[in-house]
Amino acid sequence: MSDPLVLVDPTTASFEFADLAAAQLPVTDHSAHRGDGIFETVLVSMGVDGATVVNRERHFTRFRSSASALELPDPDDGLWDRVIDAIIAEVVAAEPGISEFGIRYAMSRGQQGADGQFRPRGWAFPVPVDDHIRSARAQGVTAVSLDRGFDAYIGSKAPWLLIGAKTLSYAVNQAAGRYAAEHGAEEALFVSHDGVVLEGPTANLIIRRGDRLLTPDPEAGLLAGTTQRLIFERAEEVGLRAEYADLRLEDVKTADAAWFVSSMRTAVALRELDGNAIPVDDELTARFQAIVRAG
Numbered sequence: 054m055s056d057p058l059v060l061v062d063p064t065t066a067s068f069e070f071a072d073l074a075a076a077q078l079p080v081t082d083h084s085a086h087r088g089d090g091i092f093e094t095v096l097v098s099m100g101v102d103g104a105t106v107v108n109r110e111r112h113f114t115r116f117r118s119s120a121s122a123l124e125l126p127d128p129d130d131g132l133w134d135r136v137i138d139a140i141i142a143e144v145v146a147a148e149p150g151i152s153e154f155g156i157r158y159a160m161s162r163g164q165q166g167a168d169g170q171f172r173p174r175g176w177a178f179p180v181p182v183d184d185h186i187r188s189a190r191a192q193g194v195t196a197v198s199l200d201r202g203f204d205a206y207i208g209s210k211a212p213w214l215l216i217g218a219k220t221l222s223y224a225v226n227q228a229a230g231r232y233a234a235e236h237g238a239e240e241a242l243f244v245s246h247d248g249v250v251l252e253g254p255t256a257n258l259i260i261r262r263g264d265r266l267l268t269p270d271p272e273a274g275l276l277a278g279t280t281q282r283l284i285f286e287r288a289e290e291v292g293l294r295a296e297y298a299d300l301r302l303e304d305v306k307t308a309d310a311a312w313f314v315s316s317m318r319t320a321v322a323l324r325e326l327d328g329n330a331i332p333v334d335d336e337l338t339a340r341f342q343a344i345v346r347a348g
Contacts, residue, residue: 057143059136061175063160066132068139073178082174084161088222091119092159094180096316097141098346099152104141106156107316107348109134111279115219116158122218125160126173133158136177144179153346155180155317159221186318189239190342193322193333194313196240196253197233198302205249205273205299216274226254240313242305242326249273250300256313257281258323260305261293261334267304270297280314280345287344291337302327310334312341319345 058073071077083089093116096107117128140156158177165171208216229241242258243251250269252258257278259268266288271277285295305311311323311331320341322333 056179057140059140059177061132061136061177063126063128063132063173063175066129068132068136079164081164082161083163083171084221088220089123090159090161090221091116091123091125091219092157092221093219094155094157094316095137097154097156098348104145105348106137107345108279108283111282115277115279119218119220120160122215123220125162128160140177140179153182155182161221182317189318189321193324194239195325196242196323197236197238198242198244198327199229199232201243201245201251201274203245203274204247205245208272208274217271217276219276229254244302245274248301250302250305251275253313256315256318258305258311259284259314260300260308260311261337262309264293266293266295267298267300269300273299278314280316280319283345284314284320284341291340306331310337312338314341
């Protein structure tokens with residue numbers, strides 16, 4: 054797919070196109086050697102009426118909340134809207150028949166100047182909906198549970214852990230994915246040290262019990278999900294009630310169905326956890342995927 058890169062200057066509220074394949078980021082930028090920054094990834098779904106940026110406002114609200122948690126400058130919604138729209142225009146012009154793609158946008162604390170001050174920088178670029186994503190949507194995934202290393206609800210006691218912020222510090226998430234793969238699974242499911250189910254490294258968990266959809270409370274120690282909230286908002290359309298709840302592994306293993314939900318994968322059936330088979334509801338999975346794509 055087309056691969057434009059947009060470099061964003063939050064200080065001047067301006068942006069410019071650049072070469073995604075060329076070097077752009079100084080190694081002294083705090084995102085490069087400290088992961089000190091924030092990001093979001095949105096799904097762009099193409100339809101007869103043009104492009105729909107799924108959960109656009111929810112993503113930006115979380116982007117702004119993450120900036121606040123890291124004490125970064127408050128992002129300008131008009132600036133970032135223009136950035137997203139510019140990338141959409143570039144991708145669609147290069148590939149008129151494209152049906153969906155993602156856009157990842159980020160803001161770093163930047164470099165520290167001689168005066169000790171930081172100048173934030175931002176960037177955005179498109180990401181493809183690749184075969185791995187399409188396969189997960191169609192076939193579902195298996196997962197292993199992993200101890201997250203802290204008790205549930207620790208965020209209220211230790212806000213410096215940035216539990217609810219979507220930061221560029223993703224080493225733990227990447228390590229969890231590698232560990233899962235090494236142990237024959239496609240996903241990981243984080244569990245608090247005291248046994249409360251949290252989230253996947255890059256997705257939220259939803260389970261079904263009868264006519265109820267249940268998901269972990271973000272306050273328990275996980276990132277509030279934009280896709281999860283969209284599905285919960287539309288739950289009545291599929292005849293279900295939506296609730297937040299503290300879940301244990303046994304609740305997931307004995308669920309009537311379960312899903313990992315995220316912006317790019319939409320809704321992916323969790324068909325096995327720790328070797329335990331979980332029923333797959335193909336019809337409801339398809340409904341969830343359609344709800345997400347419609348935005």
